[in-house]
Amino acid sequence: MMRNIQKENRLRERTIDLVAVSSVVNSEGERIMADKIKAILSDFDIFKKFPGHLRICPVNDDGMQRYSILALVKKPGVSKTVLGIGHFDTVAIEDYGSLKPYALAPQELAVWLKNSSQDSEVLQDLENSDFLFGRGSLDMKSGIAIWLELLSEFNQQHTGKNLLVCFVCDEEGNSKGMIDAIPFIRQMIDDHQLDVISAIDTDYTSPQFSGDTRRFLYGGTIGKILVQFLCVGKEAHAGDPFAGIDANELVSALIEEINMNTAYCDKNDLDVTVPPITLSIKDDKQQYSVQTAKMASVTFNVATIGKDIREWEKMLLEAADKAQKRVLDKIDKSYQDYCSLKGIQCSPLLNQVKIKSYHNDLNLDLNLGDNEDEREFSLRYVKQQALSDPGAQIILFLSMPYYPHHTLDKNIAKHQEFVDEIQQCAPGYTYLPYYPYISDLSFVSRANPKDIDAIRQLIPGYDKLNRVDWTSLDSLNVPMMNMGPWGKDAHKFTERVYVPSILDVYEICRAYLAK
Incomplete structure (x- = not known):
């Protein structure tokens, strides 16, 4: 299949545009980033027509007034819905040292890294224009770009499933964004009579060892x-x-x-x-x-x-x-x-x-x-x-x-059907049972009641610290998958995303939504 260069460039530009906005976890930048995403969404024709399908989800008791965003695109008469998830916060940029002014400017950063890096693999990737450097390029503003592009294309005449995307803050911190968004997700589901059949997180994926070029589908999370x-x-x-x-x-x-x-x-x-x-x-x-x-x-x-x-x-x-x-x-x-x-x-x-x-x-x-x-x-x-x-x-x-761990159980029919559908859309991808980094997917499925009873006892001050309504997860409880853009060195100053992989994941999601 021919590579859609026009779409790939559009996804690249969306990613660069998002990276340019600092959204370090536990900073006011998260609110500024949310404002930007909300403004982008509000300019889409579908949300001009249905402004009520955009909702903000404030983080409770938050001095920085951070919030997450829900965006629903729905076809009349269709109930089957995919829950998309993506976090827009990043880790800090202090690790860039003298290159800190360029941490959010991928093109300028690449020029400086060429003159300062001594890592042969980094230098090799700097010569490849398909790699985009910068804080958040991989983790995970490229994943956010995918959801924005899919939402921008939506029209009521499309065939397939509805899409409800939750853009969340604080994933790199305490997952307050996702946790406090759960009641709003439940309300959106009830208001629009949605049947959420799956959840997809587009968080980043990386090699498991040096030289590993495989692409992964993760049917759960640690x-x-x-x-x-x-x-x-x-x-x-x-x-x-x-x-x-x-x-x-x-x-x-x-x-x-x-x-x-x-x-x-x-x-x-x-x-x-x-x-x-x-x-x-x-x-x-x-x-x-x-x-x-x-x-x-x-x-x-x-x-x-x-x-x-x-x-x-x-x-x-x-x-x-x-x-x-x-x-x-x-x-x-x-x-x-x-x-x-x-x-x-x-x-x-x-x-x-x-x-x-x-x-x-x-x-x-x-x-x-x-x-x-x-x-x-x-x-x-x-x-x-x-x-x-x-x-x-x-x-x-x-x-x-x-964070509870989850994985798909292929003995459950709807789990196996979900895996089959995704794999049909993602030839050449390797399926693995657990995303190896913690993720917000921990909060879209039922937790083990025995574990919840145990943490109530073992976490000092639990009643004053806990913000998860564990019973609400019982009603959500959907099969999940993480399939995000591929890149290297997340959380390092050499963080970079392989741009063609952004297009690949976009096309997988698009094909699955169309089924």
């Missing part, structure tokens, strides 16, 4: 639990270290046990996740002193596809027990070696570290502070619990955000 440990030690003067237990040493042992350890990869018959990775480490010392840290904490990103929350709890408590034993053994050995060096008699240290989970059964009344990070808020809860127990301890708890 989940995520944000695992935190509060380590409470025994303070000691730096001149008498054996009199205490260093909280930072406990954190270090947890990192040694869990971080990048494939024993903590989640797996099932379909796939395997990446191992956990640390996201933050800190202790509670606010200023310099010669006293060791009383409390320290570590946060791990843990990807899920199979285990339920209680299975993870058991496994992580066992990890904490291994870590504390390693620390106490090290202290004992070091103390014995020190006594030998000094020529003095050792006294028993009698150290103990308790291992436990946090449970939301304390009668605490803490309030989320203005601009307080949700993870810090949960940590405050756990520190309050720790104060009731003076001994050394490691407390396991979870934090927001929580």
Whole structure:
């Protein structure tokens, strides 16, 4: 089939136009980006005729007044509807360093990268005009361009399915955009008597290894639990270290046990996740002193596809027990070696570290502070619990955000039909069961009720932090697919999208909608 150069160039220009607007997550740029998308949509003939088919979905209690947008194009008498999803926020641009002024200008950025990059693969792609560089080019303003182009073409005489697109903010943060849009999606479905048969996210896809040129269809998404440990030690003067237990040493042992350890990869018959990775480490010392840290904490990103929350709890408590034993053994050995060096008699240290989970059964009344990070808020809860127990301890708890994992079940007829239809429209694409990065697809299908009960207990301050109406997902509960433009180095300053892949995904979506 001949390549539609005119359409490809149009998609390229849409992407460049969107990239030019800064929309870094947790910034007012997200609102500015939403304003731009709303203005583009409002100029389409279909929405001039039906302005009520455009709705804004404000993020609740948001000081930046961010919002998501719903856009419905519907044929009279047709109920079958595809839910399209795309996020317009990006990660920050600080990683561009001296090239920061060009992060949102793909053509200028390419010129500067040619003169500064020493990466052979990047230099090779810079010589290929089919690659478009810049923050958000891949993740995922090229995916947004696809939905805008499809909506712009819609007319009431088309054959096939209706299209309801949700353009969301905050995906790179806490998915507040998607979560707070769910009630509006439900209302739009009810108002127009829509039968949502599937959900498609056009988030980016990338090689799985160097030289991998395959294109992917992902029939689901991994989940995520944000695992935190509060380590409470025994303070000691730096001149008498054996009199205490260093909280930072406990954190270090947890990192040694869990971080990048494939024993903590989640797996099932379909796939395997990446191992956990640390996201933050800190202790509670606010200023310099010669006293060791009383409390320290570590946060791990843990990807899920199979285990339920209680299975993870058991496994992580066992990890904490291994870590504390390693620390106490090290202290004992070091103390014995020190006594030998000094020529003095050792006294028993009698150290103990308790291992436990946090449970939301304390009668605490803490309030989320203005601009307080949700993870810090949960940590405050756990520190309050720790104060009731003076001994050394490691407390396991979870934090927001929580993302359920999902995948299509080919034993369910409507799931298999969906896969078959998409694959007919996407010859040469490889089907995989899980999108390997967290995505808003976590919130378009039913979550495991046992997991929801577990996170209510394990996330400190859950009732004040949770914004998901889990029962509303039961009524949505549609088969899902991620198929986005292909490129390289998302979240890096060499982020780039392969422009022909934008056209490919556009044509797949167009063909599926026409069926």
